Amino acid sequence: MKEELKEFKKFIEDNKEKRTAVLHHTDPDGVCSGIITAKALERITGKKPLLFHQNPGEITVTENTVKELKEKQIQFLVSVDLSVDQNPEPIKEIEEFAKILVLDHHKTYNELNSTETLMIKSKDLTGVEGSKYPVSKLSFDLFSDLTDLKDLDWIACIGLLGDNAYSEWKDFVDGTIEKYGFEKKIEENILFKIKKLIESIEVMDYSKMENLINVFLSAKKPEDLMKKDLLMELEGMEKEVAFWRMEFEQKKEVFPGELIYFELKPEHSIKSVLINRISQRYKNKTIVLVQDFSEEHVYFSARRQDFKVKVNDLLEKAVEGIPEATAGGHIPAAAGRIPRKYLKQFKENLIKKATKVKSEK
Ligand SMILES: [Mn+2]
Numbered sequence: 040m041k042e043e044l045k046e047f048k049k050f051i052e053d054n055k056e057k058r059t060a061v062l063h064h065t066d067p068d069g070v071c072s073g074i075i076t077a078k079a080l081e082r083i084t085g086k087k088p089l090l091f092h093q094n095p096g097e098i099t100v101t102e103n104t105v106k107e108l109k110e111k112q113i114q115f116l117v118s119v120d121l122s123v124d125q126n127p128e129p130i131k132e133i134e135e136f137a138k139i140l141v142l143d144h145h146k147t148y149n150e151l152n153s154t155e156t157l158m159i160k161s162k163d164l165t166g167v168e169g170s171k172y173p174v175s176k177l178s179f180d181l182f183s184d185l186t187d188l189k190d191l192d193w194i195a196c197i198g199l200l201g202d203n204a205y206s207e208w209k210d211f212v213d214g215t216i217e218k219y220g221f222e223k224k225i226e227e228n229i230l231f232k233i234k235k236l237i238e239s240i241e242v243m244d245y246s247k248m249e250n251l252i253n254v255f256l257s258a259k260k261p262e263d264l265m266k267k268d269l270l271m272e273l274e275g276m277e278k279e280v281a282f283w284r285m286e287f288e289q290k291k292e293v294f295p296g297e298l299i300y301f302e303l304k305p306e307h308s309i310k311s312v313l314i315n316r317i318s319q320r321y322k323n324k325t326i327v328l329v330q331d332f333s334e335e336h337v338y339f340s341a342r343r344q345d346f347k348v349k350v351n352d353l354l355e356k357a358v359e360g361i362p363e364a365t366a367g368g369h370i371p372a373a374a375g376r377i378p379r380k381y382l383k384q385f386k387e388n389l390i391k392k393a394t395k396v397k398s399e400k
Pocket of ligand 1: 068
């Protein structure tokens, strides 16, 4: 057995009596891995852990979260699908009062393993690039060794669809669809609809996230999530995404280095949903979208589905020298933000680096 698997089992065994919290990301993979992990821990320990999330876009642990964990006297924290090693400081603070398990598939930025913390990244288990093994499937696989999770397979599938990992896990997803008799055409089946539903709650009305999580926790089958008040956000999102998709086609800027650049000013934060759809059509182009709400910061996402450019590295290079900037993620999918006044500098850097990355190959 792999060393990581042994350590995982022992870590759960050693901490299963403790007051436990599960912190999850709020995209479909993050929500699904949170649900799977919470249900698995409940089955193992007989107690419901506290399941919670931060604000959208907060992919490391915030000071607020540290405070909340302390107040709630949490002794064991499980973090799923968050790039918490990008900011190790809050982790060190939590280590003063709790043990921490990190399950993630983003690029490793800092080594967090210690006597208090066990960090398992998908890449360490399989050797393949982390984006191909989303945390909904990683947590499903890891915890399936400790308890029966067969009835949660459809939840893992939603996370896989959310992180564009269908082709990597075709047999698993198709097998699950077959098992329950769902529609075979992926984009028309109910799991794909729930993926979009989660995205629409995250993007259109984040205040409903709590409600979504509660409905999800009690759902026995996908149909149980088809609630009117949750579904109404989906329609609005589709309209806005369709509008900006057309704008993109008309106003996109094409640069050397197979770079396509586009700035948008949407009403809601649709950039991740939009860029995932665009990149399905432009798999061999580097797509960068910048979302501008006329606030202090602008937010950007990048995609490159054929892996020929590491967009996490590209964005990290493009923000070099820009104060208060963040950037990172996966090889085919990354994101970040900069203060708005540095947008021109960011764009220039990006164009320069995009040609460099290509010519180095
Ligand atoms: Mn993920």
